[in-house]
Amino acid sequence: MISVVIVTYNSIQVLPDCLKSLEETSVSLGLEVILVDNCSSDGTWDWLIQYQNSKPRLGRVKLIRLHENRGYSYANNRGAEIASGEILLLLNPDTIVGEKTIEICAESLLDDASIGAVGCRLLLPNGKLDKACRRSLPTLWNSFTRLSGLSMIFPKSHLFSRYNLTYLDQIGNYEVECICGAFFMIRKSTYELLHGLDEDYFMYGEDVDLCYRLRRAGYRIYYLGDAVTIHLKGANGGKRSALSLQHFYRTMLVYYDKHYSMKYPRLLRSLLSLVVRSMFIFHVTWINVRQNASRVLKLFVFTSKDHNVKPSHIR
Numbered sequence: 001m002i003s004v005v006i007v008t009y010n011s012i013q014v015l016p017d018c019l020k021s022l023e024e025t026s027v028s029l030g031l032e033v034i035l036v037d038n039c040s041s042d043g044t045w046d047w048l049i050q051y052q053n054s055k056p057r058l059g060r061v062k063l064i065r066l067h068e069n070r071g072y073s074y075a076n077n078r079g080a081e082i083a084s085g086e087i088l089l090l091l092n093p094d095t096i097v098g099e100k101t102i103e104i105c106a107e108s109l110l111d112d113a114s115i116g117a118v119g120c121r122l123l124l125p126n127g128k129l130d131k132a133c134r135r136s137l138p139t140l141w142n143s144f145t146r147l148s149g150l151s152m153i154f155p156k157s158h159l160f161s162r163y164n165l166t167y168l169d170q171i172g173n174y175e176v177e178c179i180c181g182a183f184f185m186i187r188k189s190t191y192e193l194l195h196g197l198d199e200d201y202f203m204y205g206e207d208v209d210l211c212y213r214l215r216r217a218g219y220r221i222y223y224l225g226d227a228v229t230i231h232l233k234g235a236n237g238g239k240r241s242a243l244s245l246q247h248f249y250r251t252m253l254v255y256y257d258k259h260y261s262m263k264y265p266r267l268l269r270s271l272l273s274l275v276v277r278s279m280f281i282f283h284v285t286w287i288n289v290r291q292n293a294s295r296v297l298k299l300f301v302f303t304s305k306d307h308n309v310k311p312s313h314i315r
Helices: 015-023 044-053 072-081 101-111 140-147 188-193 206-216 242-259 266-308
Strands: 002-008 031-038 060-066 087-091 095-097 115-123 173-176 183-187 220-231
Touching: 002 015, 002 072, 002 101, 015 031, 015 044, 015 095, 031 044, 031 072, 044 060, 060 072, 072 188, 072 206, 087 101, 087 188, 101 115, 101 183, 101 220, 115 206, 183 188, 183 206, 206 220, 206 242
Parallel strands: 002 031, 002 087, 031 060, 115 220
Antiparallel strands: 087 183, 095 220, 115 183, 173 220
16 A cells, blocks of 8 residues: 655645545555645645545545644654555645556555655646756755856756756656655655654755655665656745745755754854845845835836726717
8 A cells, every 4th residue: 555645734725636636546546645734724624524524536545633833844754653555655735646657656666675765757837847856965066056047057067957957858767866745755664764754844855854864874766757747836835925935945054954064164054054044035025026016016007097097078
């Protein structure tokens, strides 16, 4: 059996399509779906109860309700604890899984004991590749080339585009350093050996950290381009708020402290902290500027149209 762990947080808009896609997979009756609601406030929990009672075309459905949102890692670990499958699939609710995707990935994982985790090709709704589905670990150089824009200027360069591996064939099957947590398949025994996702990450970065620890433990990580899942990306929980951006940038420092702080001088940590904080402030400011500019533009258009309306008595 394959245990699919889905953490929901105000996911009512995307969850039905995700679960429907699971019911339509070639291995639907062999799936144990564990839905962990992370203290939603949009009616997701009530909908989950109704879904479970509807007897969906799945092997088993289990529900967990958390009364406090302690983060994505914490919620996934609670789901994994009650999983009975040999294989765990951590899946985002804003995904639509391909019919053969789970079957292809599971076969690849079980065929080779050296493979620790498998990911698939994630496509955005516009058909473009979600670049996070296959990448390298964020070393200082990889992060610099990505944040500086060099990777976008030279997308086919092995030197400048290593983080997102844009020089590789999207449809190929090959080993990578990191896959995306939106579709993350791993043996349960391996997950438990590594103590699951690190709960120091509230959201963002937990998948990268797990990939780092998998490789440290001697496992390989594989990307399968012939297995496809649609990733709506951003539909789960809405647009990024200032709080989510704070978690995003904080993740960079947490990851650095865990895996790189002992390799570099303390001064570099201070410099990195300054850069990350500056990026956060710039990002939030830029979002506010765009939103305010949009409001002003809409107001201008509205008042201009209103100004040009002729009085009804004029012919």
